[in-house]
Amino acid sequence: xxxFGFGLITAAVLAIATVGFTMQxxxxxxxxxxxxxxxxxxxxxxxxxxxxxxxxxxALIGGVITGAVTSWCLNRFIFTPxxxxxxxxxxxxxxxxxxxxxxxxxxxxxxxxxYVAFHQTAGHEYxxxxxxxxGLQLIILGLCAVVLGLIHWLLKYTRLGKAxxxxxxxxNLARNSGVKTQFIISTTWLISxxxxxxxxxxFAMNTGVFExxxxxxxxxxxLAAMFLGGPGEPYGAMxxxxxxxxxxxxxxxxxxxxxxxxxxxxxxxxMLAFRPYGIFGSEKTL
Amino acid sequence: xSAELSKPGQHLVATGLSAGYDGRAIVxxxxxxxxxxxxxxxxxxxxxxxxTLLKSLVGVVKVLEGQVKIGDNVVTNTAPEEIAKLGIGYxxxxxxxxxxxxxxxxLEIGGYLLPRRDVEASIEAVLESFxxxxxxxxxxxxxxxxxxxxxxxxxxxxxxxxxxxxxxxPTANLAPLVATQLLEEYIRGFADAGSTVLLVEQRAKxxxxxxxxxxVLGGGRIVLSGAPKDLEENPLFVESFxxxxxxxx
Numbered sequence: 001x002x003x004f005g006f007g008l009i010t011a012a013v014l015a016i017a018t019v020g021f022t023m024q025x026x027x028x029x030x031x032x033x034x035x036x037x038x039x040x041x042x043x044x045x046x047x048x049x050x051x052x053x054x055x056x057x058x059a060l061i062g063g064v065i066t067g068a069v070t071s072w073c074l075n076r077f078i079f080t081p082x083x084x085x086x087x088x089x090x091x092x093x094x095x096x097x098x099x100x101x102x103x104x105x106x107x108x109x110x111x112x113x114x115y116v117a118f119h120q121t122a123g124h125e126y127x128x129x130x131x132x133x134x135g136l137q138l139i140i141l142g143l144c145a146v147v148l149g150l151i152h153w154l155l156k157y158t159r160l161g162k163a164x165x166x167x168x169x170x171x172n173l174a175r176n177s178g179v180k181t182q183f184i185i186s187t188t189w190l191i192s193x194x195x196x197x198x199x200x201x202x203f204a205m206n207t208g209v210f211e212x213x214x215x216x217x218x219x220x221x222x223l224a225a226m227f228l229g230g231p232g233e234p235y236g237a238m239x240x241x242x243x244x245x246x247x248x249x250x251x252x253x254x255x256x257x258x259x260x261x262x263x264x265x266x267x268x269x270x271m272l273a274f275r276p277y278g279i280f281g282s283e284k285t286l
Numbered sequence: 287x288s289a290e291l292s293k294p295g296q297h298l299v300a301t302g303l304s305a306g307y308d309g310r311a312i313v314x315x316x317x318x319x320x321x322x323x324x325x326x327x328x329x330x331x332x333x334x335x336x337x338t339l340l341k342s343l344v345g346v347v348k349v350l351e352g353q354v355k356i357g358d359n360v361v362t363n364t365a366p367e368e369i370a371k372l373g374i375g376y377x378x379x380x381x382x383x384x385x386x387x388x389x390x391x392x393l394e395i396g397g398y399l400l401p402r403r404d405v406e407a408s409i410e411a412v413l414e415s416f417x418x419x420x421x422x423x424x425x426x427x428x429x430x431x432x433x434x435x436x437x438x439x440x441x442x443x444x445x446x447x448x449x450x451x452x453x454x455x456p457t458a459n460l461a462p463l464v465a466t467q468l469l470e471e472y473i474r475g476f477a478d479a480g481s482t483v484l485l486v487e488q489r490a491k492x493x494x495x496x497x498x499x500x501x502v503l504g505g506g507r508i509v510l511s512g513a514p515k516d517l518e519e520n521p522l523f524v525e526s527f528x529x530x531x532x533x534x535x
Contacts, residue, residue: 177443
């Protein structure tokens with residue numbers, strides 16, 4: 001059961017990250033492989049604010065803003081210009097990979113390769129249903145629930161969210177209906193970027209210590225969760241994150257935890273082989 | 287057709303129009319117009335450029351030469367979202383709804399440019415005209431049948447009470463009875479209520495029945511045009527599109 005508890009926390013962090021990741025893919029068709037580097041850069045902004053006497057929860061807002069602004073800039077100044085040239089989608093994937101490497105190792109060049117940690121306390125331990133969770137982990141779970149609830153409200157009940165879904169489903173028809181899709185796309189990158197920044201910070205909180213390359217393999221978990229739920233499907237991303245989070249942590253109880261990304265990759269391969277459009281997706285998604 | 291769903295039509299004119307993709311013209315030298323209170327139809331074989339022509343009028347495909355005017359506004363190469371603001375409703379041949387969105391959400395996106403307080407009244411007006419949609423408001427558009435989907439596509443553009451309706455093969459893949467109802471009841475009704483309709487239609491006979499003027503497109507150019515009565519007596523048109531010989535006088 002303790003593995004289940006760890007799995008829930010991993011799933012919570014992954015869910016925040018995957019929802020942002022899949023929203024970017026849904027609205028702009030960009031598989032942003034630089035997501036992990038934006039996450040860790042955002043975590044470092046939180047860290048520097050935190051070590052300069054800003055409480056972790058206020059510093060987290062700095063990380064969220066960093067994620068939002070960086071993601072918006074990536075779309076505006078890198079991905080959109082490449083997409084406008086009508087290049088093959090794989091070109092943009094390669095560009096994203098390049099941005100990821102520059103973002104990660106550029107950060108490492110600046111901050112060094114030592115591990116750092118936030119000034120935070122894990123809080124009391126709580127025992128229930130065979131699980132042991134500390135205060136920090138409970139806050140991460142609560143944060144995840146609030147964020148996912150807000151995303152659900154945004155997508156389902158607001159004019160902006162419906163326009164985002166319409167733009168994702170059929171951008172030309174959305175424009176013919178009067179939707180300014182460029183504005184919707186920019187807003188989506190801001191919101192998904194904010195999720196990326198938040199995910200980076202809570203990822204770093206959860207791991208306790210981190211360094212510039214800590215999120216490098218995280219893209220495997222993101223891809224597995226996204227493809228499991230269905231590419232471009234925010235609700236699928238939540239479901240995919242839950243399954244990947246639980247399966248990787250529970251498997252870590254039986255195999256070397258260093259190989260838990262392999263479990264995620266196996267799930268991803270299985271999904272691609274048998275249902276490439278994911279559980280919540282449709283064939284048209286791909 | 288609910289009177290609330292139509293506005294007085296606007297004059298739609300395209301002159302010397304060439305349009306296409308990547309700088310290559312698919313249609314050229316096009317002169318067409320659609321008048322308020324009338325249906326103007328475009329017929330022609332597959333690949334003649336009918337859909338490209340309509341897309342160029344609503345800003346989806348680039349106009350390479352010529353001019354498009356709606357009422358007093360020159361709208362050549364204007365963005366689709368700006369054209370929608372002028373009261374132009376466009377229903378494409380395919381991908382005419384948002385499949386993952388519910389029927390209600392599709393209608394709400396159709397009314398995206400309306401003040402929020404007017405959206406509900408507009409949905410009610412659309413449902414009055416398409417009562418079959420009432421029972422499926424929560425169903426995803428991707429789960430609808432062909433006929434239901436086309437009604438939703440029509441309902442979506444009617445949310446803004448357009449003054450000009452541009453329709454690309456609205457009866458494609460519909461059962462004959464549903465197609466006839468859509469053309470004769472809804473589309474003709476829209477023009478009779480005073481609006482302007484420009485229609486691309488594969489079923490030439492059905493198009494002639496509801497049109498005031500018909501253009502024949504071939505190889506990206508207008509090869510023939512006239513009132514339906516005149517076309518029905520034109521041997522070339524009858525042989526090409528009506529599958530028989532022209533009536534002898």
